[in-house]
Each structure stands twice: as C-alpha cells, then as structure tokens.
Amino acid sequence: MQTGIQHLHSGMAYLVLAGLIAVFIYALIGALGNRNFTDKDRKFGLIGLIPLHIQLLVGIIIYFISPLGFSNMTSGNAMADSVSRLYALEHPLINIIAVVLVTVGYSRAKKLTQDRASFRSLYMFYGIALLLILSRIPWSAWM
Template identity: 35%
Template sequence: MYPILLAIHSLIRWLVVISLFVAIVNAFIGWFKNRQFRNKDLAIQRIAVEVAQLQMLIGIILYVISPVVRYFLTHFKEAIKLREIRFFGLEHITMMLTAVILITVGSSVSKKKTNDLEKFKTVAIWYTIAFLIIFSSIPWQFSPLTSRPYFRAFF
C-alpha cells in the first residue's frame, strides 16, 4: 500500500502545482483587469483547494505509515541531524500543512468579500504565498534539501 500511495502522492503534486498556478494566474488577471468574479473563477479556485486538500489527506496517511517518518520519530536525537530524514519527518509536512491551511483560509476569506476586485486580490495573495511554500518544499530532483524523481512508478 505504501508504494502505491507514494506514487499517487507524487503524481498528484503535479495537479496541485498546475491547479494552483492556474488559480493564481486567473486571480492576478481578474485583479489587474478589474474583471467581474464569475462562477468560472470560483470553480478554478475551488479545484485548487480540493486538489491541495486531497494531496494533504494522502500525505497525512503516508506520514503515518512511512518507514522514514517512523525512524524519525523513534530515533529523534539522531534523525534530526540527518537532512533527508528531518526533511520528511518534520519540514515537509509542516510546510505543506501550512500551505494547505493558507489555501483553505484564503479561499474562505475571498468568498466573504463583497467586492470582485477584493476576491481576486485575496486569492492572488494567499495562493501565491502558499504556492511559494509548496514549490520550495517539494522534493524536486534539483532540490538542495532532498531529491526525489519527478514521477514515481506504481510498483
């Protein structure tokens, strides 16, 4: 089960990055062009939230069953000094939970705005901050923190 969930989690990260990027671009365009906030804009925003929350759910399940995290928690004094173990045991989950909370709160705050310009502005700011956190906390192949392949196999 762990390898399959890990592969799914790796695949969904692309959906998170793409949906969040689309939502951010859409929000900035709406904000700077002073567009009316339409159902399409709400749908784009909602898709980004739901994909991020799905990824978070899978990530939490992985965190609970991960052998890397198990090692981190049971050998904390030694593991905290090991870059890769610390990244997955502490840093990755902390940053990703923070980002998903920002996305969720940003979406909620924007829905309460009565002005279309404020809705776009709120989404643009909150989602951009979350995107930067997510992008910096994904274990890309080029990451100096720790690296993983761009796509994982399902076996």
C-alpha cells in the same frame, strides 16, 4: 500498499502544483482586468483547493506508513540529518501551513464584497502557499 500510496502522492503533486499555478494566474488576470468576481470565479478557486486537500489526506496516511515519516521522527536522530528532517518535519509542517493558507484565501474570496479584493485574496494566499510548497518538495527524489 505503501508503494501505491507513494505513487499516488508523487503523481498528485503535479496536479496540486498545476492547480495552484492556474488559479494564481487566473486570479491575477481577473484583478488586473477589473473583472466582476462571479460564482464561476469562485468555482475556479476549487481547482487549487480540492487537489491540495486530497494531497493532504494522502500525505497524512503516507506519513504514518513510510519509514521516512513518523517512525523516523520518533527514532531520535532525524533532526541531525537534513534529508530526514525534510521528510519527517519540514515537508509535512510547511505543507499543512500551505493548506491552511489556501483554505483561508478561498474562504475570504467568497466573503469579500469588493471584486478586486476577492481576486487578490486568491492570488495572494495561493501564491504564498505555492512558494512554501515549492520550498519543501524533496526535489532530488521526485521527477
């Protein structure tokens, strides 16, 4: 089961990154073009939000079944080694912050009344989340 979940988490990462990049570019073009923020634009924001939320759930499961996750964190010396620290602490924590940012950006975009501010909320929050996620991907193990 662990291998299946690992493959799912690894494959979903492509979808997550593609979704965030797509919404970031789309919202930036919308803001620069001074377009009206419609319900279609709100729904486009879900392309970044939904895969990310699914990835969060898969990540939490993997954290408790992988030897690199919680069990490593509680083993005592995970903080001394940079790779252990990445899997046990930095990757999960930074990604949870990224999920919160994307959720806030999406909710703000829905509520704001100025069209440009709605687009800005999407590209700024999704853009920062994207950078955070990219900064803590275990690149050497992935791809």
